[in-house]
Amino acid sequence: MVTKERDATGNSLMKLVTGEGWRRGLDNLLRGELEHWFGTRTWWTQILIWALSVNLIYLMTSLSARDDPNFESIMIFNLFLGLAGPIGTCIVMQMAVVGETRAGTAAWILSKPVSRPAFILSKLIGNAIGLAVTMVLAQGVIAYLITVLVLGVALPVPGFLAGLGVQMANIFFYMTMTLMFGAIFDHPAPVIGIPMAFLFVQQFLVSLAPALAKILPWSLVMPLNNSTELPISTALMLGEPVSSYLPLYGTLALSALFVVIALWVFQRQEL
């Protein structure tokens, strides 16, 4: 080891980062999150996993339906992405807070001049971008190509993108829910278990209390029982009218609430 003489503030061309607000450290943390997603093999392994889980099934369905193309094919894509997406999201996000708290990396990061909201928001924004690109956008492009090349149907691009946006809202709901439970619990089991249980229990909830369908994300991507209405994502992709955007607003409002709770709880959490 060699010790060099140096002054306390160091190099003259470098400037000290200043400020103590909630954004302190966010830019650097976000850069770190995006580096993890796109600077390592994470991005292509995620694209591959979701292509095999969602688009392989869509491809097989499309191949069997190419003589008689109909809306059911694109609904298959929406259904599988609507189910597999949240499961994958819960797996990815459960490591974001509770994983780092347990591993000790959260304590390391927060021993630096970093605000706690910045830590939580970097996990939210960084993973939202990562999942949006690998799970939604990349799978959407593959699905669109399958639709054009196998089914010979060119769906309107703006509507298709809007449908993908609704898929992202569905995924975002589970992201924020997992993030919130990650801040509340210090064990991964409830963090991943509760959102996954909610995903499957939701269809029974909306059957028992149909009013819940107006605020929960189920009807964004799934057809409701005893209803002829298309899920919102499918309707938008096919250019069909959407009966109500209330579930979308309800989902986004609940997601915002989960983020607020996560921020509030993590501010008080002992590391």
Place this chain on the structure above:
Amino acid sequence: MEWVIDTHGLSKSFKRVEALKSLNLRVQKNSIFGFLGPNGAGKTTTIKLLLDLIRPTAGSASVFGMDTVKDSVAIRARIGYLPQEPHYYEYMSARQILNFTAHFFFKGPQAEIDQRVAETLDLVGLEDKADRPIKGFSGGERQRLGIAQAQVNYPDLLILDEPAASLDPMGRRDVLEVMDRLRKYTTIFYCTHILDDVQRVSDTVAILNHGELVAFGPIEELLAGGEGVAYEVKLKGQTDSVHQLVGSQPWVTGIQSKSTNGLTSWTVSVSNPEAAENELFRLLAADQQVIVTHYHVKEYELEDVFLRIVEGGQHGH
């Protein structure tokens, strides 16, 4: 006197367990402060309170004169911290970890930040492993990286939790050298179980036991100990009369004596070191029936002091 750390009745309970009981501690600027105690004494709890990773149940602490709860981000901007068990993002290399850490403190030309990172890697001797993912690092390499990331911002206060743990003897020596050289730039507050290291580099020591501060002060004072100053003497010959003479001096508080192979060993405890320094040797040398073969002031080892305080439950501050 400029205090870098100043705590007042700082306390922390976890459920019903009192991990830290009303800690009053002051750490002087540019000191190397050894924070000692057995496992579970509350050392890491104190560090976490200073970093605002946990909140106090009662009392308060200030670092650089700022409150650790209200001004924690501003405080952490001037601190470097090495955790007891450092954990980093395993997919990053040592250089990436240091670059990532540096960006919490600095903005500016990347080349300048790269230069700072290179200097810090050099400081801890990791330059040849800088671009390897840290997943394969040994315990010692991780510890060096931990010191590097704590030092990359040239902090005004370095908090090191067991800095020499998992290092080989050479690595330990290097860390102590680095700490000693950094003394003029920074204050170092460190926890360790390696008492030899503390005795080598620290100027002030605090001992914590069961969440309570049981000893605190300059290391010389602590080594002098609650037992006070004592002299170790070895005599050959007939010692009865000189024993009586020395024992009758008002500044002598006790003489422990044992004889082996015609040699008598005394430990003479004194209440007035100045009087003892002036008179004790003269009294011994003046007696014609004995020959003084050894004579020196007893030196206490920190380990002796630590064990006496911790095992005896003594409150030394």
